[in-house]
Amino acid sequence: MAIVLMVLAGGLAALGTCNAAEAEKKIPAEDEKAIRQIVDTLESAWNALDAKTTASVFSDDAEFINVVGMQWRGKAAIEKAHAVYFELLFKNCKLHTDEVTIRPLGPEHAIATWVCTQDTFTTPSGSVVPKHQNRLTLVVVKGAKDGWKIVQGQNTRIDAEAARFDPVK
Amino acid sequence: MAIVLMVLAGGLAALGTCNAAEAEKKIPAEDEKAIRQIVDTLESAWNALDAKTTASVFSDDAEFINVVGMQWRGKAAIEKAHAVYFELLFKNCKLHTDEVTIRPLGPEHAIATWVCTQDTFTTPSGSVVPKHQNRLTLVVVKGAKDGWKIVQGQNTRIDAEAARFDPVK
Numbered sequence: 001m002a003i004v005l006m007v008l009a010g011g012l013a014a015l016g017t018c019n020a021a022e023a024e025k026k027i028p029a030e031d032e033k034a035i036r037q038i039v040d041t042l043e044s045a046w047n048a049l050d051a052k053t054t055a056s057v058f059s060d061d062a063e064f065i066n067v068v069g070m071q072w073r074g075k076a077a078i079e080k081a082h083a084v085y086f087e088l089l090f091k092n093c094k095l096h097t098d099e100v101t102i103r104p105l106g107p108e109h110a111i112a113t114w115v116c117t118q119d120t121f122t123t124p125s126g127s128v129v130p131k132h133q134n135r136l137t138l139v140v141v142k143g144a145k146d147g148w149k150i151v152q153g154q155n156t157r158i159d160a161e162a163a164r165f166d167p168v169k
Numbered sequence: 170m171a172i173v174l175m176v177l178a179g180g181l182a183a184l185g186t187c188n189a190a191e192a193e194k195k196i197p198a199e200d201e202k203a204i205r206q207i208v209d210t211l212e213s214a215w216n217a218l219d220a221k222t223t224a225s226v227f228s229d230d231a232e233f234i235n236v237v238g239m240q241w242r243g244k245a246a247i248e249k250a251h252a253v254y255f256e257l258l259f260k261n262c263k264l265h266t267d268e269v270t271i272r273p274l275g276p277e278h279a280i281a282t283w284v285c286t287q288d289t290f291t292t293p294s295g296s297v298v299p300k301h302q303n304r305l306t307l308v309v310v311k312g313a314k315d316g317w318k319i320v321q322g323q324n325t326r327i328d329a330e331a332a333r334f335d336p337v338k
Contacts, residue, residue, distance in 0.1 A: 063272070063280075063282070065304050065306060065323075065325055067325065068325070068326075068328035068332070069303070069325045069327030069328060069332070070327075070331070070335045071282070072337050081336045084336035103321075105278060105310055105320060108275070109274060111232075111320070113232070113234075123331075124334065125330075135234050135240060135323075137306060137308075137321055137323045139274075139280060139306075139321075151272075152272075152280050152306055154234075154306045154323045155325065156234055156235075156237070156323060156324065156325045157237075157238055158238030161294075162238075162239070162292075163238070165293065166250075167249060168239070168241050168246045168249055
């Protein structure tokens with residue numbers, strides 16, 4: 001996924017149009033579409049309780065830190081964990097997307113930040129988690145073979161009470 | 170921060186040693202050292218209640234999602250938020266690093282995953298948060314001018330009770 005710009009004899013003039021700082025701030029429409037599709041897939045797969053499709057948007061060596069801080073390493077682990085929790089916790093817990101923002105870090109790396117609302121659910125120990133929002137970082141990389149995939153994801157529950165005291169807002 | 174590999178006449182042979190997939194799996198010792206230094210700085214700045222130094226390891230346009238899901242955009246916001254919370258919450262709350270793992274995503278992008286233990290503290294509403302661990306994703310990018318900086322960070326509290334039921338372990 002490294003960027004190899006081959007500057008051959010006579011091709012140096014092309015460098016004048018290559019501004020790395022500018023390139024990092026923009027993302028081609030097709031890349032943005034592909035990254036947004038990843039989030040759409042996560043949302044629809046969650047609502048269909050489909051762990052295999054959930055895992056399909058991750059790279060083989062992806063890592064995911066879930067909302068209670070567990071770390072799952074590799075696509076197979078991410079699929080297994082989702083399969084267990086879809087069955088155990090989330091059969092009647094739908095999720096919908098509130099906001100997706102995409103920040104490119106160069107032509108082959110980007111960060112999608114995803115805010116979603118999750119229905120109430122009950123933990124195995126009987127605690128009821130009310131309807132709430134989550135905020136996720138999804139680090140995505142464009143592979144030569146299989147396009148954009150998530151290489152790292154992390155989820156944090158938004159504490160609506162704490163948000164009232166956000167010192168920056 | 171884009172990678173520009175200039176292959177001039179006679180330099181094509183060098184391409185034979187440039188394997189992008191291999192390059193992604195390894196990280197030069199000096200880069201690893203610089204990234205570990207970022208985490209060391211975050212730890213020591215926290216313990217010194219030093220928001221300016223905390224912010225210094227972030228890029229100007231960095232974003233940070235804190236442990237309760239607030240999103241701070243830009244180095245100045247990250248500094249302000251830490252200054253407020255150091256004063257309000259964390260005067261007697263030390264933090265220490267348990268584990269840092271670094272996963273390169275190419276020569277100029279990497280992910281550091283940081284697990285740290287945080288002392289007990291009391292929220293403004295009077296809730297006592299016991300000593301616990303946090304797990305953070307830190308997305309770091311190597312800039313041409315100022316070296317490695319965090320461009321995105323996210324923090325999630327590790328729920329020790331939930332961890333007993335991790336379906337992958």
